[in-house]
Amino acid sequence: MAAVLQLHNVSLQLGQRTVLDQVTCRVTAGRVLGVVGPNGAGKSSLLRLLYGELAASQGQVLFHNKSISSYRRAELARQMAVVMQSPVPVFSLTTEQMVLLGLVPHKRWFDPTTSEDQQQLQLALEKTGLLELRSKPLAELSGGELQRAFIARALVQNAKVLLLDEPTNHLDVHYQHQILQLIRQLNLTIVCCLHDLNLAASYCDDILLLDQGRVQAFGPAEQVLTAERLAQVFQQPCLMVPHAKLARPVIHFYQQQREARHE
Numbered sequence: 001m002a003a004v005l006q007l008h009n010v011s012l013q014l015g016q017r018t019v020l021d022q023v024t025c026r027v028t029a030g031r032v033l034g035v036v037g038p039n040g041a042g043k044s045s046l047l048r049l050l051y052g053e054l055a056a057s058q059g060q061v062l063f064h065n066k067s068i069s070s071y072r073r074a075e076l077a078r079q080m081a082v083v084m085q086s087p088v089p090v091f092s093l094t095t096e097q098m099v100l101l102g103l104v105p106h107k108r109w110f111d112p113t114t115s116e117d118q119q120q121l122q123l124a125l126e127k128t129g130l131l132e133l134r135s136k137p138l139a140e141l142s143g144g145e146l147q148r149a150f151i152a153r154a155l156v157q158n159a160k161v162l163l164l165d166e167p168t169n170h171l172d173v174h175y176q177h178q179i180l181q182l183i184r185q186l187n188l189t190i191v192c193c194l195h196d197l198n199l200a201a202s203y204c205d206d207i208l209l210l211d212q213g214r215v216q217a218f219g220p221a222e223q224v225l226t227a228e229r230l231a232q233v234f235q236q237p238c239l240m241v242p243h244a245k246l247a248r249p250v251i252h253f254y255q256q257q258r259e260a261r262h263e
């Protein structure tokens, strides 16, 4: 299948630190790649390389087989929607005004909002459960509602590639599943950083497991996510047990029992 995004031996140096070290992976059309790993593994930095905010110190980042640096910003914005961790919103806007900003890459500044735009807005608000909050100022939204508003803006942007950094942050269990189900149904090419490994196992086709900037494993989710590997990377005992209802295991991290004291 065609590679949409590729990293070839990519290293990233920020200050004195090697944040990514010889990373190679690819995202093929229509698949969901989950990027997982401990804090500081380099997940967000990898996303920032993929949409050209950071430049690789070594190696190549390719988008449709062309260096990401050869794309103009506006062109990338039409093709890629990005939802980063805790973006800072313009609080004076209403939910609907912020979501409509997703149209900006497709318009000139004096273009009016069309009925088609309004339909797209309506659909994005509906899908993210924000219809009732459309006129509320962003300052009055909860963390989870705000997160959904950023995802709605990405939907309105109507890009073929979606990059998400912890999209389930601040969301309750219901919306964690709603949002991931929704992005899966979009049939887009998606790269998504996730801390919750069970969500990653449920919703991602492929997994890139990073640790200290290095690739520990890359491939189909069921091959990458093994108890042994996860225990080693997260330095916590790990067990995978069959799900009672689904055809996939559940990942459990646990605390080793202290040995019983014999008086």
Ligand SMILES: Nc1ncnc2c1ncn2[C@@H]1O[C@H](COP(=O)(O)OP(=O)(O)OP(=O)(O)O)[C@@H](O)[C@H]1O
Pocket (backbone or CB within 6 Å): 014, 015, 016, 017, 019, 037, 038, 039, 040, 041, 042, 043, 044, 045, 046
């Ligand atoms: N501008 C910078 N200069 C130096 N080091 C940086 C810079 N930005 C990030 N880092 C370091 O790079 C490493 C990777 O950061 P990154 O945010 O990519 O990790 P992450 O896997 O997304 O972490 P988390 O799970 O905590 O969100 C961290 O150790 C971080 O401190």
